[in-house]
Amino acid sequence: xxxxxxxxxxxxxxxxxxxxxxxxxxxxxxxxxxxxxxxxxxxxxxxxxxxxxxxxxxxxxxxxxxxxxxxxxxxxxxxxxxxxxxxxxxxxxxxxxxxxxxxxxxxxxxxxxxxxxxxxxxxxxxxxxxxxxxxxxxxxxxxxxxxxxxxxxxxxxxxxxxxxxxxxxxxxxxxxxxxxxxxxxxxxxxxxxxxxxxxxxxxxxxxxxxxxxxxxxxxxxxxxxxxxxxxxxxxxxxxxxxxxxxxxxxxxxxxxxxxxxxxxxxxxxxxxxxxxxxxxxxxxxxxxxxxxxxxxxxxxxxxxxxxxxxxxxxxxxxxxxxxxxxxxxxxxxxxxxxxxxxxxxxxxxxxxxxxxxxxxxxxxxxxxxxxxxxxxxxxxxxxxxxxxxxxxxxxxxxxxxxxxxxxxxxxxxxxxxxxxxxx
Ligand SMILES: Cc1ncc(COP(=O)(O)O)c(C=O)c1O
Numbered sequence: 001x002x003x004x005x006x007x008x009x010x011x012x013x014x015x016x017x018x019x020x021x022x023x024x025x026x027x028x029x030x031x032x033x034x035x036x037x038x039x040x041x042x043x044x045x046x047x048x049x050x051x052x053x054x055x056x057x058x059x060x061x062x063x064x065x066x067x068x069x070x071x072x073x074x075x076x077x078x079x080x081x082x083x084x085x086x087x088x089x090x091x092x093x094x095x096x097x098x099x100x101x102x103x104x105x106x107x108x109x110x111x112x113x114x115x116x117x118x119x120x121x122x123x124x125x126x127x128x129x130x131x132x133x134x135x136x137x138x139x140x141x142x143x144x145x146x147x148x149x150x151x152x153x154x155x156x157x158x159x160x161x162x163x164x165x166x167x168x169x170x171x172x173x174x175x176x177x178x179x180x181x182x183x184x185x186x187x188x189x190x191x192x193x194x195x196x197x198x199x200x201x202x203x204x205x206x207x208x209x210x211x212x213x214x215x216x217x218x219x220x221x222x223x224x225x226x227x228x229x230x231x232x233x234x235x236x237x238x239x240x241x242x243x244x245x246x247x248x249x250x251x252x253x254x255x256x257x258x259x260x261x262x263x264x265x266x267x268x269x270x271x272x273x274x275x276x277x278x279x280x281x282x283x284x285x286x287x288x289x290x291x292x293x294x295x296x297x298x299x300x301x302x303x304x305x306x307x308x309x310x311x312x313x314x315x316x317x318x319x320x321x322x323x324x325x326x327x328x329x330x331x332x333x334x335x336x337x338x339x340x341x342x343x344x345x346x347x348x349x350x351x352x353x354x355x356x357x358x359x360x361x362x363x364x365x366x367x368x369x370x371x372x373x374x375x376x377x378x379x380x381x382x383x384x385x386x387x388x389x390x391x392x393x394x395x396x397x398x399x400x401x402x403x404x405x406x407x408x409x410x411x412x413x414x415x416x417x418x419x420x421x422x423x
Contacts, residue, residue, distance in 0.1 A: 006032055012381035041362055044369075044377055053077045055397040059374055063366050070374040071402050073392045078348055079239060079320040080397040081270030081310040094305025102298035106133070107287065110298030118304050121311055123277050126246060126261050130283030133275050134292055135299050137235060137264030140274025142168040143292030144260060145202070145231070148282070149174035153198040156190045158182065158214070160207050162233060169202075181207070184218045191226035199228035205237035205248030209383050209391065211349030213237075213248055220257035231260045236349055239268040239314045245321050265299075268314070271307045273299040324348055324396040327403060331394050334407040339420040343387075348394040351378075352414060356386045360417065365390070367413045373406055390414070 006028075014029040032038055043062040050058040050067065053075035060067050081087055094114065104110035115133055123131035134140035145168030149155055153174040157165060160181045169176050177194070179186030191199065201223050203214040214232070223230045234247040242250025247263070249255040260282070265273035276283075287294065299307075314320055328348045335342055341353040354361055358379055365377040368390075375390050383389055398406075415421045 001028065001031060006035060007037060010380050041379065044365055052083045054083050055395060055399065055402055057374065061369055063369070068372055070372050071406050073373065073375045073406060075395060076267035076393055077270055078268045078324055078393065078395055079270065079314055080395060081268065081314060084270070084310065084313055086313055087270060087306045087309045090309035091302045091306035095302040098301035100302065101300050104298065105294055105296055106298045107294045112301055112304070114301055114304040114308065115298055118308055121308065122275050125311065125315065126277040127255055128261060128277035129280040131275050131277045132283050132286055132290070132293055133273060133299060135273055135296055137266050137274035138164040139292035139296065140264070140276060141165050141233065141262060142171060143290040144262065144276045144286065145169055146171040147286040147290030149200060153200065154194045155200055155202060156187065156228065157202045158204065160209065161202055161204060162208060162235070165202050165233065182212070182215050184215060184222065187219065188222055191222055191228060195226065199226065200231055201228050202231045203233070205232055205234040205241065206347045206349060208236055208349065209378065210343050210351060211345035211347045213346055216248060216252040216254050220254050224257065229259045230257060231262065232258045233262045235264040235267060236347065238263040240321060240324060240348060245314060265307055269307055269310050271303045271310065273303065273307070320396050324394065327396060327398050328394045330400065331392065331403050334403065335410070338411055338415040339423045340415055350392040350394065352390040352392065353387050354389060354414065354418060356388065358388060361388045364413050364417055368409055371409045371413070373409045
């Protein structure tokens with residue numbers, strides 16, 4: 001195959017596999033993956049962290065094999081809870097008492113008193129009747145949706161919805177319908193088209209690649225008018241949005257309109273796992289039909305101990321949340337002064353959209369990382385080909401000097417490279 005043709009491919013092109021040996025990838029995938037340019041693009045994946053995901057971490061960069069102390073703009077440890085001293089102490093204490101693993105699925109032998117306490121506290125926090133814990137956020141979305149929807153039902157999703165939700169719908173056998181991102185006319189047209197069917201609308205509180213918010217007032221009003229259920233993924237908004245940190249539902253004052261509130265325990269909570277909060281009837285029903293809950297090991301007890309403490313620390317006052325918002329506003333102001341394209345971001349997730357050049361994206365990525373900024377490129381097909389970008393995850397752990405240093409590097413490499421400075 002000619003080089004030009006080979007390099008026009010992306011991961012979007014190899015899903016269908018025609019290799020007669022089912023245990024081998026397609027031949028053209030192997031050729032593509034071994035090309036030096038593709039290998040260099042992949043070198044940004046799976047770079048090894050050598051220390052905790054704090055504001056400053058140590059990374060082994062794949063692109064040149066060097067170890068560097070970096071400012072971390074890539075971690076989801078938004079509130080620093082993964083590395084909070086009280087959380088670490090709680091993990092140690094639960095490790096000593098309960099051992100490493102839960103050693104069983106929740107239904108038969110994997111529910112410890114700690115799991116029940118965490119589920120109760122999360123339900124109370126989200127002001128819902130009940131809560132179901134999952135051992136991963138991805139598994140929680142897949143498991144909840146697969147347990148709720150059936151063949152013949154309609155799942156109506158924002159086109160930017162997370163993969164775990166799409167996979168859950170696939171497994172359920174329900175029909176999929178996508179509306180353009182945050183486009184209420186598109187949503188209404190689908191609700192209208194599927195009148196008379198059982199319908200679930202699935203949206204995210206904060207969209208993970210763009211950092212913008214769902215238009216919850218409009219979405220919930222439409223769900224009510226067309227008798228559709230509402231499933232809200234608060235992966236990037238729990239503990240961050242709303243006066244008490246309950247999420248985007250609280251931010252809009254519409255928690256009672258949300259039928260299922262999903263959260264992950266791996267981002268602002270700093271651990272691992274997922275949960276849904278909903279009415280008790282649905283929670284009881286899902287215990288019989290949500291496979292990733294009843295056929296998969298429960299969250300490891302030391303993590304549950306840490307999560308209980310993380311919830312307490314994050315909700316006893318607003319210190320961490322306030323610091324995150326202070327950092328977000330300061331960072332954003334600095335980026336705006338550089339005239340960078342931040343898309344529609346209105347949260348701690350801030351993209352810097354650089355356009356269609358994949359080569360430029362990767363060149364800039366190696367330059368910022370060589371200067372000690374852990375800022376990862378996001379390439380097509382994860383985002384549209386004309387909207388390749390960097391994505392900043394702001395953390396409460398960053399101090400002003402670190403943000404200023406990050407802005408300096410972004411100015412030198414990205415803003416000057418794109419010619420936006422002084423425009
Ligand atoms: C919107 C959204 N939902 C669900 C998940 C899955 O969560 P986890 O990584 O905890 O499995 C993610 C993770 O990136 C996400 O961004």
